[in-house]
Amino acid sequence: MRRIRLILLAGILTILSFIFIERSSSRRQLKALYESGLRPPVSKDNIFDPAAHLSFYDSLLRSPQNTPRQIMTAEYWKADAYLKLGDEKKAIALLQDVVEKLKANPGQSPVSDPRKYLALAWMRLGERNNCIAGHSMSSCIFPIRADGVYSDLYATQSAIALYEEILKERPNDLESRWLLNVAYMALGGYPTRVPAAWLIPGLDKENSSDSVLAFKDIAGLLRLNDHRNMAGGVIVDDFDNDGYLDIVTSDWGFGSGNGMHYYRNNANGSFTDLSVSSGLSAIRGGINIMQVDYNNDGRMDIFFLRGGWMGAYGKLAKTLLRNNGDGSFTDVTVESGLVSLHPTQTAVWNDFNNDGWPDVFIGHETSSLLDPHPCELWINNQDGTFTEVAAKAGCAVTGFVKGVTAADYDNDDLPDLFLSQRTGGKILLHNKGVHDKIPRFENVTHAAGLDKDTTFTFPAWFWDYDNDGWPDIFTCGYKFNGSLAKEQSEEALHLPSPSASTMYLYRNNHDGTFTNVSKEAGLDHPVFAMGSNFGDLDNDGWPDMYLGTGNPDFESLTPNRLFKNIGGKRFADVTGPARVGNLQKGHGVAFADLDNDGDQDIFIETGGAYQGDAYYNSFYLNPGQNDNNWISIALEGVRSNRCALGARLALTFTENGARRTVYADINSGGSFGASPLRKEIGIGKASMIDELRIKWPATGLVQVFKNIAPRQFIKIREGEKVFTKMQLRPLPFNRPGGRMNEVNCPPPAH
Numbered sequence: 001m002r003r004i005r006l007i008l009l010a011g012i013l014t015i016l017s018f019i020f021i022e023r024s025s026s027r028r029q030l031k032a033l034y035e036s037g038l039r040p041p042v043s044k045d046n047i048f049d050p051a052a053h054l055s056f057y058d059s060l061l062r063s064p065q066n067t068p069r070q071i072m073t074a075e076y077w078k079a080d081a082y083l084k085l086g087d088e089k090k091a092i093a094l095l096q097d098v099v100e101k102l103k104a105n106p107g108q109s110p111v112s113d114p115r116k117y118l119a120l121a122w123m124r125l126g127e128r129n130n131c132i133a134g135h136s137m138s139s140c141i142f143p144i145r146a147d148g149v150y151s152d153l154y155a156t157q158s159a160i161a162l163y164e165e166i167l168k169e170r171p172n173d174l175e176s177r178w179l180l181n182v183a184y185m186a187l188g189g190y191p192t193r194v195p196a197a198w199l200i201p202g203l204d205k206e207n208s209s210d211s212v213l214a215f216k217d218i219a220g221l222l223r224l225n226d227h228r229n230m231a232g233g234v235i236v237d238d239f240d241n242d243g244y245l246d247i248v249t250s251d252w253g254f255g256s257g258n259g260m261h262y263y264r265n266n267a268n269g270s271f272t273d274l275s276v277s278s279g280l281s282a283i284r285g286g287i288n289i290m291q292v293d294y295n296n297d298g299r300m301d302i303f304f305l306r307g308g309w310m311g312a313y314g315k316l317a318k319t320l321l322r323n324n325g326d327g328s329f330t331d332v333t334v335e336s337g338l339v340s341l342h343p344t345q346t347a348v349w350n351d352f353n354n355d356g357w358p359d360v361f362i363g364h365e366t367s368s369l370l371d372p373h374p375c376e377l378w379i380n381n382q383d384g385t386f387t388e389v390a391a392k393a394g395c396a397v398t399g400f401v402k403g404v405t406a407a408d409y410d411n412d413d414l415p416d417l418f419l420s421q422r423t424g425g426k427i428l429l430h431n432k433g434v435h436d437k438i439p440r441f442e443n444v445t446h447a448a449g450l451d452k453d454t455t456f457t458f459p460a461w462f463w464d465y466d467n468d469g470w471p472d473i474f475t476c477g478y479k480f481n482g483s484l485a486k487e488q489s490e491e492a493l494h495l496p497s498p499s500a501s502t503m504y505l506y507r508n509n510h511d512g513t514f515t516n517v518s519k520e521a522g523l524d525h526p527v528f529a530m531g532s533n534f535g536d537l538d539n540d541g542w543p544d545m546y547l548g549t550g551n552p553d554f555e556s557l558t559p560n561r562l563f564k565n566i567g568g569k570r571f572a573d574v575t576g577p578a579r580v581g582n583l584q585k586g587h588g589v590a591f592a593d594l595d596n597d598g599d600q601d602i603f604i605e606t607g608g609a610y611q612g613d614a615y616y617n618s619f620y621l622n623p624g625q626n627d628n629n630w631i632s633i634a635l636e637g638v639r640s641n642r643c644a645l646g647a648r649l650a651l652t653f654t655e656n657g658a659r660r661t662v663y664a665d666i667n668s669g670g671s672f673g674a675s676p677l678r679k680e681i682g683i684g685k686a687s688m689i690d691e692l693r694i695k696w697p698a699t700g701l702v703q704v705f706k707n708i709a710p711r712q713f714i715k716i717r718e719g720e721k722v723f724t725k726m727q728l729r730p731l732p733f734n735r736p737g738g739r740m741n742e743v744n745c746p747p748p749a750h
Contacts, residue, residue, distance in 0.1 A: 049255075050081035050610065057081065072098045073110035079117070083554065086612030088125035088155075095121055116176060119162035120554055123183060124612070126156035130186070131584075132228070135616060137217045142182075142559035142581035143204040149188040156183050167198050174489035175482070175555060182557055182583070200492045206576045212538075212564065214579040215602065215620035218733060222271055224263055225616035229607040233288035233531070234588035234617075235674040236603055239300050239323060240264060243713070243728050245594050245676055247271070248302065249605050249617065250286030258284050260304075264327070265594070269732040278328050283319060287345040288588065290674045292358050293643040294336075294349075295384050298636075299323035300643070300677075303360065307343030309609070311367045314343025318362070337385045342373040346671050350406040350415045351641050352393075352431065352439045356698040357382050358641045361390075363401030363419055374398045375419075379438065395441040399424045402478070403671035407462030407471040408648070410512055413700055415646055417441065418460055420475045420671070425454035428473075430512075449513045455479045455501040459532040461670045463543050464663040466568035469650070470508035471665070476529040476547065477501025483555035484528050491525060500526035522570045527561050533670035535591025535600045537578075539628035539682025541655075541662040542568055546602050548586020548673075552609040560586040560604065582606055584615040589673035593680050595621065595731040598630045598711060600680055604673075621733055629686055629710035634678040634726065635666060638718040639699050643677050646697035653686035660684075683710055 057078040061071065079094035095118040102109055111117070129152040131139040138148030150156055163180040167173060181200045184190045191199055219225045224247065232250040239246045244265040251258040259281035263271040275281040280302075287308045291300045302321040307314030320336050321329040333339055338360075347362040357380035364373035374396040378386035390396035400422035406415045414431035421427065428448045429441040445451045450473075458478035462471040479501035480487055490497040503523040506514035518524040529547035537544045542565035549558045559581030563571040575581040585608040591600045602620040607613060631651070635644035647666040652659065664681055668674035683689060689708040695701070696718050703716070705723065713726035 050084040054078065054081055067108075068101060068105045069108040069110065072101050072105070072108065072114075076110045076114060076117070079121070083117075083121055083124060084610035084612050086128070086610075086614070088121050088128060088612075091121045092118065092125065113166065115162050115166055119159045119166070119176070119179070122155045122159035122162065123179060123557075124554055126150060126152070126159065126183070126186065129155060132615070135220060137220070138579075140583045141217070141579055142185075142583050143190075143576060144182075144185045144583075145188075145204070148186075150186050153187055156186055159183050160187075164195065164198075171197060174493075174495075175485040178485040178489040178492070179555065179557065200489060203492060204576075212574040212577045213623045213625055214577065215622055216579075217618045218621050219603075219617050219619040222619065222733070223273070224271060224619055226273070227257070227261060228614040228616055229261075229605055230258065230611065230614050231287055231530075231585065231587045231607055231609055232605050233286060233290070233305075233673060234590050234603055234605045235289055235291045235302065235668075236590040236592040236594065237291045237300050237674070237676045238678070239291075240327065241299065241325075242267060243726055244596070244731075245592055245678075247594075247603060248280065248289065248291075249588070250283075250289045250304065251607075252285055252287040252306075252308075252609075253611070254285045255611075260284075260286065260289075265731075267729070267731065269595075274327055280321070280329060283321065283331070285316065286319075288347075288672055290347065290349065290668055291643075291677070292349040292360070292645070293641070294320065294358055294360075294380065295322070296357060296637075296642040297325075298642055299325050302329065303347060303349070305344050305347060305362075308345025308365060310343050311365075312371065314365065315341040316343070317341055318344070318347075332384070335384065337387070338378060340376060340388070342376070343367075344373075344401075346402060346404050348404045348406045348417070348667075348671070350646050350667075351697050352377065352406075352415055353379060353434045353437055354414070354698050355380075355382070355437065356637070356639050356641055358643070358645055360386070361395065361404055361406065361417060363397075363404040365400050365402075365422075366398050367400060372398045375401060375404075377439075389438050392438050393441055394443075395429050397427060397429075399427070402456075402458045403460035403475065405461045405671050406646075406667070407665055408646070409462065409471045409473075409508060411470065413695075413697075414439070415697070418462065418473055418475075420457035420460040422456045422458075422478075426450050426457060426460075426475060444512065447512065449515070450506065452516070453504070457501070457504065459529050459547070459671050461534065462665070462667075463534055464665075465505070465543055465565060466507065467541065467660070467662055468508075468510075468568075469661070469663055470510050472508045473504075473506040473514060474534075474545070475504050475506075476532065477503065477526060478528060478530075480526075480528060480551065483553040484549070484551060484558045485555045487526055487528070488558050497526060500528075502526050503529075520570065522572070523563070528556075528558060529561075530585070531587035531589045531604065531670075531672040533589040533591055533673045533675055535602075535669070535675060535680070536682040537562070537564065537591075537600055537602075537622060538625035539599060539630045540565075540626075540684050541660070541682045542566070545571075546580065546589055546591070546604070548589050548604055548606070550585035550608065552613075554608075554613065556585075557583045559583055560606075562602075578620075580618075580620050582618055584608075585613060587672065589670065590675045591669065591680075592676050593632065594619070595733045596713070596728050597622075597624065597730045598632075599624055628682055628684050630680065630682045631689060631708065631710050632678060632680050632713040632726075633692075634713070634715040635694065636715065636717045637696065637698070639701075640696040640718055641698065644696075644718075645677070648695045648697075649679060649681070650691075650693040651681055651683060651689050652691040652693075653683050653689050655684045655686045659690075686710070 481499035531548035
């Protein structure tokens with residue numbers, strides 16, 4: 001009996017500890033629970049699974065000593081759990097009870113205003129009834145219009161009524177103001193029906209003077225989203241060596257339905273789901289994935305990362321999956337020696353010691369100095385195994401690393417490293433050379449001028465955005481306070497946003513230093529990107545980028561963003577006209593010419609941290625922006641690594657009487673999402689490639705090819721004087737009378 005009393009007392013104290021907590025972040029909510037002393041049972045399997053916590057809230061509600069405030073608090077947190085599980089109706093019932101109890105118990109609220117969470121629950125129910133149950137190509141695409149406008153209105157109308165009630169009392173509540181405008185837009189009432197006092201003008205305007213045609217989301221038509229995913233990664237590449245690009249996705253959940261998915265391209269305009277037969281459906285918990293031919297056997301393998309964001313519960317093994325060449329994969333993590341238990345979601349493969357075999361650098365997340373997780377560098381032993389050498393190599397960075405990327409930024413033929421971090425700022429590691437097969441890195445962040453801003457950054461990559469032959473750096477700020485709805489209002493209303501960080505573009509100065517040109521390039525504003533990548537959507541030879549946005553909060557309804565590179569000088573936000581501004585959480589992104597028509601499409605895995613935030617993937621088919629020319633180049637290393645990671649290309653051509661060069665490195669692009677290693681390169685209006693120059697990483701060999709006709713797929717083998725033309729046919733994803741005439745996706749799988 002004494003033990004029961006102590007447990008009940010601890011439960012009451014736990015409730016009291018909640019009273020002073022504002023519900024501004026799902027992570028802070030869980031942290032409050034875990035740090036209270038009495039916590040729900042937590043493990044790697046349920047840290048983001050609120051179902052495991054429902055009985056805990058029920059036990060608090062059964063306490064005979066409960067006061068009205070304690071009851072409301074427990075009901076509030078139970079509603080929060082149901083909302084994260086995707087059971088909005090149960091959450092609404094509990095929150096309505098809290099709101100009613102407050103009328104009889106004023107001043108006893110568990111949070112500042114539970115009506116806000118009730119309004120959000122109604123918003124979420126509206127999304128489920130329309131964007132999920134009635135999913136179409138336009139669902140949740142911002143600005144919402146046409147087929148995206150809701151047909152089931154009641155839930156969203158209920159949210160609107162609550163937000164208007166809240167704004168009458170607190171007109172400066174920018175979070176509620178943003179969500180109110182989105183809700184009206186979902187019902188087709190923006191801007192005309194939005195009360196003038198709370199209207200955010202211009203949300204439906206095309207925010208670019210540059211002509212961009214609309215993409216179409218055809219994932220449902222091709223049965224690429226029969227399963228809704230939580231947060232995860234994506235790879236687009238050729239896994240069966242037939243020349244046609246396949247798709248692999250991961251899901252960071254650990255439940256039976258959260259495995260990987262493998263869609264084989266049938267080379268006829270359709271895909272076959274080989275998730276089960278390949279063995280990949282059994283591989284779970286992957287927040288990010290990437291491709292590599294680690295054993296140089298000519299088949300693309302998969303590297304699978306776990307534990308990101310999970311702190312002490314993220315001490316999980318990475319997984320290396322060997323491609324068996326028969327449509328199946330084998331877990332070779334143990335035999336390769338790559339076993340280590342650290343939280344991560346980011347890594348980069350490259351040949352860091354130039355021995356012709358791919359190595360891997362892994363960025364780990366240290367959330368407590370008492371529990372450090374240094375980054376790792378695994379050198380390929382050339383026999384299917386790896387040796388960890390980060391400390392010897394000088395790159396055992398200890399920090400909360402969120403993005404890593406590699407390139408030879410100083411053109412000395414040695415791949416360097418750039419790291420983005422949640423804490424401690426950005427880090428640039430210069431590869432000084434190789435000694436006894438181990439590369440030696442030096443931290444040159446200060447010397448490079450990259451330590452002036454220490455804000456939280458997330459996705460990162462090297463790219464030559466201005467085509468001057470020197471790799472530049474892009475990274476995206478991820479600092480915010482609470483949900484992103486408030487920051488969205490501030491940006492749209494041209495208000496200062498002091499709690500938010502911006503995008504960062506660093507131009508290479510050719511002397512080991514970089515200059516922050518974000519403002520000149522039009523990127524000095526926040527977008528809160530997670531998964532993201534770059535490519536050339538209109539084949540003009542200038543790399544564009546697509547940013548998957550969001551955070552775990554359900555209020556963070558912020559569109560994914562597409563930015564077009566304008567001649568290497570600035571970037572234009574073309575999200576609206578391109579129709580790719582999905583409001584759902586954006587994770588792994590790949591640019592790839594999936595239909596072999598010469599222009600790059602975009603595949604993105606969308607879905608959040610909780611079961612209730614799972615969503616459909618999107619495959620945005622490029623309609624063809626213009627008649628610019630292009631070429632697709634696949635490289636095969638001989639003395640260099642087989643998949644040619646780190647090889648550098650320069651294509652020189654004459655366009656409109658001016659001679660110019662486009663530069664590209666062989667890599668998978670951004671730090672969260674993997675594009676094909678086959679390079680798809682636009683050359684604008686040029687009718688001929690005057691010169692293609694390739695520099696191979698292990699040997700330094702330079703191959704030069706002259707007078708190459710565009711609009712073809714070619715394969716080049718290291719050291720060979722002629723290239724092979726790949727006979728690939730365009731795929732009928734968008735033929736008149738084909739499946740594009742269908743609108744609704746198949747019902748969700750259970």
